[in-house]
Amino acid sequence: MPELPEVELVTRTLNTLISGRKIVGAKLIREKLAPHHTKAGFTKLIKGSKVNFAHRRGKHILIDLDNDRTLMVHLRMSGRFMLLPEERELPKFTHAIFDLDTGERLVFQDQRHFGFMRVEKTSALPRAKELVSLAPEPFSDEFSLEYFQGVISKSSRSLKEFLLDQTKVLGLGNIYACEAMFLAKVNPRKPAHTVPKRKIELLFMMISQVLNESIRFSKKLRIDPENIDGSYFGGAHGNHWRVYDREGEQCVECGAKIKRIPQGGRSTYFCPHCQR
DNA sequence: ACCCTCACCTGCACGC
């Protein structure tokens, strides 16, 4: 489910809950969750290590262990972690379990089976194929207006599809892409390279704004360790989307009806009057 | 190198 702010929240929560903990047991239940490993190999790489800290790159969660290994995790649509008491029954769709020295279990649960894990040498992380072609982090200096102008002017895809391409712009998903385009008053259907310069600048600022405001919002939330799924925005923030999931409702700016159109097999929500 | 479609899963909300 998560986009960058949600992944950031999950990462921060994991850091609080499990850094410094020893992993006394690791079990891969659904082998396809970590297709690069066998069940036994997965256990061997992790068991007995201690968690140094959790960080992230884009929407990938990176859990550094003290044995020069990093557990890379992508939640995709429905992956989540749960820190459960020892005797608690395992939830449906539990695909991996990490036993901690506290007696608790960190469970990875994923209803749709899209999630992904891989253990990689920490020193080799920068070359990991999942990470190597990702765009710069949106809050880094490298993600500059000049960079953004450069990539947007080379893309002939629709603006919406361009914004979802993690090798061009990192961290947006379907919601924040729609929200950023709405704030910048840009038409999601226009080929990316035809967006006028002034709107590119505005869009660049709005990308930061939507990501930032959600991260700020997430810092006020109290996270349930038994449900670290990053879906808190849906509940607490759910009515605050400006256009996303508001088909047929009135635009908060002009009152026109919000439209939903398919783009790249997914729904784009926008105001046809404001975003021209 | 780019772009497009499909594939990966389950569950839920909807209309008939």
Next chain:
DNA sequence: TGCGTGCAGGTGAGGG
């Protein structure tokens, strides 16, 4: 009630 359809906050493979 049941069944079929479309949709869900993501990406990768494989084709052109």
